Amino acid sequence: MRKKIVAGNWKMNLGFQEAEELIEEFMTLLEKQELKTEIILCPPFPYLEMASDYAQEELFHIGAQNISPFEAGAYTGEVSASMLSSMDITHCIIGHSERRKYFNEDDKMLTLKVNQALTHQITPIFCVGEALPEREGGKHFEVVRRQVRHGLFHLDTNEFAKVVIAYEPVWAIGTGVTASPAQAAEMHAYIRTLITERYGNEIAEATLILYGGSCNAKNAAEIFAQPGVDGGLIGGASLIAEEFLSICKQAQ
Numbered sequence: 156m157r158k159k160i161v162a163g164n165w166k167m168n169l170g171f172q173e174a175e176e177l178i179e180e181f182m183t184l185l186e187k188q189e190l191k192t193e194i195i196l197c198p199p200f201p202y203l204e205m206a207s208d209y210a211q212e213e214l215f216h217i218g219a220q221n222i223s224p225f226e227a228g229a230y231t232g233e234v235s236a237s238m239l240s241s242m243d244i245t246h247c248i249i250g251h252s253e254r255r256k257y258f259n260e261d262d263k264m265l266t267l268k269v270n271q272a273l274t275h276q277i278t279p280i281f282c283v284g285e286a287l288p289e290r291e292g293g294k295h296f297e298v299v300r301r302q303v304r305h306g307l308f309h310l311d312t313n314e315f316a317k318v319v320i321a322y323e324p325v326w327a328i329g330t331g332v333t334a335s336p337a338q339a340a341e342m343h344a345y346i347r348t349l350i351t352e353r354y355g356n357e358i359a360e361a362t363l364i365l366y367g368g369s370c371n372a373k374n375a376a377e378i379f380a381q382p383g384v385d386g387g388l389i390g391g392a393s394l395i396a397e398e399f400l401s402i403c404k405q406a407q
């Protein structure tokens with residue numbers, strides 16, 4: 156059976172002190188539990204070192220929200236995969252719809268980011284998902300197929316086996332509207348079919364596919380109970396320690 160993952164994407168929120176308080180509060184709550192869920196917190200870059208110091212207690216891992224497509228050198232403002240791995244950052248969100256939309260990250264750039272992450276032993280959490288007009292126009296499978304194929308299918312089997320996928324319908328991110336459990340299950344199954352075609356059944360069955368999009372303490376259990384949903388990528392609700400913990404518990 157696949158393990159479950161819950162990752163919290165803090166996006167560009169919280170001051171340093173608030174971020175530290177959130178981690179401390181979450182840790183205090185988490186220490187009283189014995190969760191099997193793998194938990195990943197993804198704070199903004201400047202808080203990664205602080206967060207990674209807390210994570211040494213092995214209750215959770217720390218992920219970045221972005222990564223440079225380049226190895227090193229004259230790329231002002233970039234943060235490289237080797238920098239992240241030297242700080243014990245284990246995961247990185249790649250291809251989030253906000254980066255595709257506001258920073259024009261295209262398939263080509265995303266493949267470079269995925270490659271950088273894997274070269275430096277960082278697990279990509281690779282996001283895919285259709286926009287509302289694409290769903291309404293019946294193009295959601297086509298869009299997700301393109302994103303998965305163009306972003307990941309250049310990888311060989313060993314490399315692909317290290318990737319986590321997050322299905323995040325863009326219309327569900329930060330909107331309070333979630334995909335219905337049936338819509339999530341349908342798309343997760345479709346993604347797994349694509350993986351089977353490219354890498355075979357064993358790899359497809361082992362691949363973790365998370366759901367993201369307005370997931371919260373009230374709806375998580377139903378979504379996580381769907382076949383093929385291996386946990387969640389959580390935005391807004393990851394900024395509230397108790398709510399995030401409740402979501403993590405529901406992924407067990």
Ligand code: PEP
Nearest residue numbers: 328329367368369390391
């Ligand atoms: C996200 O940013 O990945 C996300 C799922 O956000 P939210 O949970 O706020 O919809």
